[in-house]
Amino acid sequence: MKKLLLLFVLFSGLAKAQLLYQITGNGLTEPSFLYGTIHILPKENFKLSHSLKRAFEASSTLAMEVDLNMSASEKIALAQRVLLPDGKTLKDFMSAQDYTQLKMYCMDSLQWNESKFERSSKLKPMFFSSILIQESMSKMASYEMEFNKMAKKKHKQIIGLETIDFQLSLFDQLPMETQVDMLKKDYNSDMKNFDTLLSCYLNEDLEELGKLMSVETADYPEFNELLLVNRNKSWIELMRIQMKKESTFFAVGAGHLSGQDGVINLLRNEGFTVTAIKQEQD
Helix, strand or coil, X not given: CHHHHXXXXXXXXXXXXXXXXXXXXXXXXXXXXXXXXXXXXXXXXXXXCHHHHHHHHCCCEEEECCCCCCCHHHHHHHHHHCECHHHCCHHHCCXXXXXXXXXXXXXXXXXXXXXXXXXXXXXXXXXXXXXXXXXXCCCEXXXXXXXXXXXXXXXXXXXXXXXXXXXXXXXXXXXXXXXXXXXXXXHHCCCHHHHHHHHHHHCCCHHHHHHHHHHHCCCCHHHHHHHHHHHHHHHHHHHHHHHHHCCEEEEEEHHHCXXXXXXXXXHHXXXXXXXXXXXXXX
């Protein structure tokens, strides 16, 4: 009876929510939950709604794209994987003009010094872009890191839908020209593209978020196929197996949720009922 009451409180008034979902049906004995995250955002925009906390509490296991808990040797290996090969820097893959523009953006807009830029220029373009986003915020937060801390505190099991090594191998399959071009779009727009995506995320507008991402990746079909579509499809069987075992809280990037090849539609195609949960704020 207590569980039924909890579910009633959780799922009354579901119409407008777009980021938090309940997964039931298809032989599941207890519900699981799905939440679309944004991997990093300004700390002032970070919120955990009452509904989100209750869904997390009701789950036995936390499942994210990757398990963030790594050994010291795994962290060292990761640090090596994000670097350009053979001691090269971005200067080796960009035109002199583009490289100069990137350097001036980092030093003028982000207040980097020469040494910091030289160190960072050894990163692969995808990871350099991530640094630019982080540096554009005075203070940042991460849903994945917060969920990881919450799970540890509650002694919940933490699993990854894929390994960090596999995820990095996907980035390496993107042509260097594509990675550099995407990096150029970031600093040439003064990170306004991210600001627009963040606004859609904060409004829980998955439909508009999906449209924006489609526009952003229209010139890079390999990006969309490798990093979104193929991964979404590979997760569904893993999610099905995990949900049969126990109630699980799945936290994946919001960009993976919407559209024909999004996780929500793929789960529904498998016979699951995926219902939006209204997020009750403080």
